[in-house]
Amino acid sequence: MNLPTVQFTKEQELFREEVRTFLQQELQKGTFQTKCDSWLSGSDPAFSRIIAEQGWIGMTWPKEYGGAERSSIDRYILTEEFLAIGAPVAAHWFADRQTGPLLLRFGTDYQKNFFLPKIVKGECFFAIGLSEPNSGSDLASVKTKAEKVEGGWIVNGAKTWTSNAQDAHYMVTLVRTEPVTEKKHQGLSQLIINLKSEGVTITPIRYLTGEHHFNDVFFDNVFVPDEMVVGTLGNGWAQGLAELAYERSGPERILSTFPLLNEAMEELKRQQDIEGLAQISKLVAELWSLRNLSIGVAKVLEEGGEVGVSAALVKSVGTKFEQKIPEIVRLLLDVYPQLHADRAVDRYLAESTLHAPGFTIRGGTSEVLYGIIAKGVLAG
Amino acid sequence: MSEMKDMIIEVVERIFKEKVEKETVDLLEANQWAEDVWQLILENEIHQVAVKEENGGAGGDYEDLFHLYRLVGKYAVPIPFVEHTLANLILEFININPHTELSTVHLAAKPLELTAGKVSGSLDHVPWARYAQKLVTLATEKGTQSLIVVDLKEAHIENHTNLAAEPRDSLQFTDGKILASHPLTEEQHEFLTKLQTAATVSKMAGAIDRAYELSVQFSKEREQFGRPIHRFQLVQQHLAVLAGEQAISAAALENSIALLQKGEAGDEIAFARLKLDDASRIVATSAHQVHAAIGVTHEHRLHHYTRRLWAWRDEDFHEKYWKKQLAKNWLNSSNTIWDVLTKKKQVEHI
Structure with a gap:
């Protein structure tokens, strides 16, 4: 597989500089604290509104919906800078990454006009409702059911591992709108459910760190109006697959533990540990290599190319790399991992270690991804 | 391009x-x-x-x-395509007309000693020396490093090979006449190490391309338990790993030579070299595992690629060399590693 190389333009370099300077200032002001895996675990609605004020949510979207019609490479630069500094961007992350593009592609005019401007302003956050207690990797086996009633649908069932449902206003929910047949990928639809609706219960599932970013979401006779069906009824599976390329190939699949790598290197420099720097250079080389791949996929995506297999590839290799960083760093420095340690490197190590097992599970387990890649390779 | x-x-x-x-x-x-x-x-x-x-x-x-x-x-x-063309590329770099006679180049070694236009000392692992007429290499005279051209008739040559049976000869010079010399600045020397490294990375990426292709092909042809072995999930995992390393290696190569072409290659050449070192190991391991017993024989062609990968990863400016260089570059730098990766520089405001 050969992906294109991307050379950033001068304007893009300037934009990166602008974002970096802004984030460093906010960090110094104490607006946020650097954290590993902040794109998933760092939900801060107030910070998201600050980002919105900069025009940095939905920046690639059409101007009529409040976007700035910037390129997806610009957005790539922006998200990279968020991840590198470990900024708390989880609140708006899913709407910016997935829901916006989904609605732009499949949504009705009403949905686009109603949701997109609110998302852009940082006033409307989304969760993605896919997994269920008995449907994980075998996602097409979802059982949450929507039954047709006058003017809408009545939803019953449960979603689980829903990131950030506690701060989200809406959830794009994969539900069964037709009875199961032999072809279980058919008869699924995507409904936008208002999480404040009657009959919705959200309960936290605490992560290994003790933090709350996963949830169980229960639906007990929840009414969803007809205008909240996304795209074509029964086409939910295909629509959902289209989102996955964005979800799997982005910089968040290689940079989740980057703040630890960065801090470890600064520490090695302070200690004038040339041997340690030599050892850690392997990780930097690997990151550089993965980043080329991830940016290459972003470029193909922007040009409308097919990236299902290469996105699976970025995620499977990239997440393994994210897991490797804490394992190497702990051998190069005197460390003691603690979530509330004073020393940044100890804190980031604790976060990285405890978050690491999730990297190769969320968004498609590595085992499922290997299957997708092998299938693509054998067909090619 | x-x-x-x-x-x-x-x-x-x-x-x-x-x-x-x-x-x-x-x-x-x-x-x-x-x-x-x-x-x-x-x-x-x-x-x-x-x-x-x-x-x-x-x-x-x-x-x-x-x-x-x-x-x-x-x-x-x-x-000796790589050796001959690289030798000529380097000669042009120091404004010497390229050779028509078969030439080779060897830079990653302790330089020869140059005294009044005569060269002495020994070089090991010189590629293709036994077949070549000219050698481009380094020599020092009173602490000054020069690139020199020497006729290989001046050398005593002992034939040796690397792990892949490629000629890697030992040379001995005693007051050998040199054909040309050109003093090198630190910067020029560094650039030449990058050229040589990019050449090795290119060869390695090619061998990885092929080891990967052979593995996919073999997994389709070979049947066990009544079905092609690619139907087994654990074999599929090897194929996925191979596909990943191939794609990453190709991207590393493309990105590093694009930077070299633009004259903006910094630490990236070293990054590519370090990554290809890893990829070589991973690819050789998985490719052999997919091919099983036939792959470890001379009868199958897989070894042409895996033996080359194992040989090349320890040749020229290798992982150990570049790790040390990178550490030196970073030790007292005020740039963070994110600055390095994103090539932060003073951008002119427009």
Whole structure:
């Protein structure tokens, strides 16, 4: 597989500089604290509104919906800078990454006009409702059911591992709108459910760190109006697959533990540990290599190319790399991992270690991804 | 990127595909090489691709040349193409006309000693020296490092080979006459190490391309338990790993030579080299596991690629060298590693 190389333009370099300077200032002001895996675990609605004020949510979207019609490479630069500094961007992350593009592609005019401007302003956050207690990797086996009633649908069932449902206003929910047949990928639809609706219960599932970013979401006779069906009824599976390329190939699949790598290197420099720097250079080389791949996929995506297999590839290799960083760093420095340690490197190590097992599970387990890649390779 | 690239790549790949059979690569084991393929290269002037037009070449660029090196790796072509063309590229870099006689180059070694135009000392692992007429290498005189050209008739040559049976000879010079010398600045020396490294990376990426392709093909053809082995999930996992390393290696190569072409190659050449070192190990391991017993024999061609990967990863400016260089570059730098990765520089405001 050969992906294109991307050379950033001068304007893009300037934009990166602008974002970096802004984030460093906010960090110094104490607006946020650097954290590993902040794109998933760092939900801060107030910070998201600050980002919105900069025009940095939905920046690639059409101007009529409040976007700035910037390129997806610009957005790539922006998200990279968020991840590198470990900024708390989880609140708006899913709407910016997935829901916006989904609605732009499949949504009705009403949905686009109603949701997109609110998302852009940082006033409307989304969760993605896919997994269920008995449907994980075998996602097409979802059982949450929507039954047709006058003017809408009545939803019953449960979603689980829903990131950030506690701060989200809406959830794009994969539900069964037709009875199961032999072809279980058919008869699924995507409904936008208002999480404040009657009959919705959200309960936290605490992560290994003790933090709350996963949830169980229960639906007990929840009414969803007809205008909240996304795209074509029964086409939910295909629509959902289209989102996955964005979800799997982005910089968040290689940079989740980057703040630890960065801090470890600064520490090695302070200690004038040339041997340690030599050892850690392997990780930097690997990151550089993965980043080329991830940016290459972003470029193909922007040009409308097919990236299902290469996105699976970025995620499977990239997440393994994210897991490797804490394992190497702990051998190069005197460390003691603690979530509330004073020393940044100890804190980031604790976060990285405890978050690491999730990297190769969320968004498609590595085992499922290997299957997708092998299938693509054998067909090619 | 040069417009000629696609055409040249296509022509050369066709030549290699047609002419480089398994037996051709095996010639090295019998102390021979593919002289007929080399003749075709000369007749088609492929060796002149990156030579400047005023020196009789085709005026191609680094990218063209390094893509050809990738093909040399991909087909394990037993000819001194990389060595000869790299020697000439380096000669042009110091404004010496390129050689028509077969030349080789060796930079990653303790320099020879130069005294009043005569050179002494020994060099090990010099590629293709026994067949070449000229050698481009380094020598020092009173602490000054120079690039020198020497006729290989001046050397006592002992034949040796690397893990893949490629010629890697030991040379001994005693007051050998040199043909040319050119003092090198630190910067120039660093640039040459990058050129040499990019060449090795290109060959390695090519060998990885092929080891990956062979594995996919074999997994479709080989049947066990009544079905092709690619149907087994654990074999699929190997294929996925191989696909990943191939894609990453290709991207590392493309990105590093694009930077080299633009004159902006910093630490990236080292990054590519370090990554390819890892990829070589992972690819060789998984490719052999997919091929099982037949892959560890001389009868199957897989070893042409895995043995080369194992040999090349320890040749020239290797992982250990670059790790040390990177550490030195970073030790007292005020740039963070994110600045390095994103090539932070003073951008002019527009």
